Amino acid sequence: MSPVMRTRRDGSTRPARHRAVQPIPVLWLLLVWLALWGAVTPLLVLGGVLVAVLVCLAFPLPPIDLGSSVRPLPLLGVVARFHLDVVRASIEVAGVVLRRRPVRNAVVAVDLETTSDFLMTLVASMLSLIPGSVVVEARRSTHTLYLHVIDVPDAEAAEEFRRMALALEQRLLRALPPRPTDRERP
Amino acid sequence: MVSWTQLADLAAAVCILLGALLALIAAIGVVRLPDLLTRMHAATKPQVLGTVLVMTGVALRLRDPGVVGMLALIVLLQMATSVVSSHMVGRASFRAGQVRHDLLVVDELSDGPSHEEPRGAP
Known part of the structure; x- marks a missing residue:
């Protein structure tokens, strides 16, 4: 993500400074801390918050701009479908490993519809966990993902994969519809 | 009479055996598959x-x-x-030219119009 720029009084620009300690990362780190200890006591919560704040200060990150609203029911559908697909993809790849005939692959370009960095990252990570594909290259300027797809016998199967990847993006877009940004607003 | 703890133990045994089998298949895949990108799938x-x-x-x-x-x-x-590591290894191997092009049916990254992204692009 390109840094947000602030303009100084004399007209020069500098990258915006973000607050290092943000509430949501602290909450996540606290949950991880409690999961590691496997218990919830007041002392553990206090220690967890302390450690989380120290981690945020030591490794400051810019806040993630989700840029979309969340619709819980379609999101639940996406997550359920995702788990089914993980199982299917694992069995498929296991089949490719165990059979005797040589495997043919393809590198397929998928032009995403979304312009949001967050959604592009989400689609990329879901695609590399599910249907026999690994992201080889991502181009942010054109929102293109290049995926290495295993077990593609011909060009028709590559087209089929592209349709499947775009359908996954559409499902995700329905679950996390993007909020109109200032640029797109009339 | 089968108690629920025995049932849970049985389910646990089946899960662990299946998981170990899949890990074994992954290891066989890393050895058997022809090139690095294909091996990343198995891994x-x-x-x-x-x-x-x-x-x-x-x-x-x-x-x-x-x-x-x-x-x-x-x-x-x-x-x-695993997502991040497979992407980083795959990307590095593609950029270093460590790809068996004879195994690829379609290659839209090498065949497409060359597109120079500025180095260190955000």
């Missing part, structure tokens, strides 16, 4: 499901709520990190 997908199954088996056997949080954490971090 990420069956292995992730194998880890999930082994963790489910462990949770069913231990039946301790304190452990479940840590097991869920293992699965989540496994999913998050």
Whole structure:
């Protein structure tokens, strides 16, 4: 993500400074801390918050701009479908490993519809966990993902994969519809 | 009379065995498959499901709520990190030209119009 720029009084620009300690990362780190200890006591919560704040200060990150609203029911559908697909993809790849005939692959370009960095990252990570594909290259300027797809016998199967990847993006877009940004607003 | 603990133990045994089998298949795949990019598939997908199954088996056997949080954490971090590592290794190998082009049916990254992204592009 390109840094947000602030303009100084004399007209020069500098990258915006973000607050290092943000509430949501602290909450996540606290949950991880409690999961590691496997218990919830007041002392553990206090220690967890302390450690989380120290981690945020030591490794400051810019806040993630989700840029979309969340619709819980379609999101639940996406997550359920995702788990089914993980199982299917694992069995498929296991089949490719165990059979005797040589495997043919393809590198397929998928032009995403979304312009949001967050959604592009989400689609990329879901695609590399599910249907026999690994992201080889991502181009942010054109929102293109290049995926290495295993077990593609011909060009028709590559087209089929592209349709499947775009359908996954559409499902995700329905679950996390993007909020109109200032640029797109009339 | 079969008690529910015996049933849970049976389910745990099945889960752990299946998970171990998938991990074995992943290892065979890393040895058998022809090039690095294909091997990354074997190293990420069956292995992730194998880890999930082994963790489910462990949770069913231990039946301790304190452990479940840590097991869920293992699965989540496994999913998050295997994606990033497979992408980084795949990208590096493609850029270094370590790709068996004879195995590719379609290659839209090499065949497409060359597109120079400025170095260090955000």
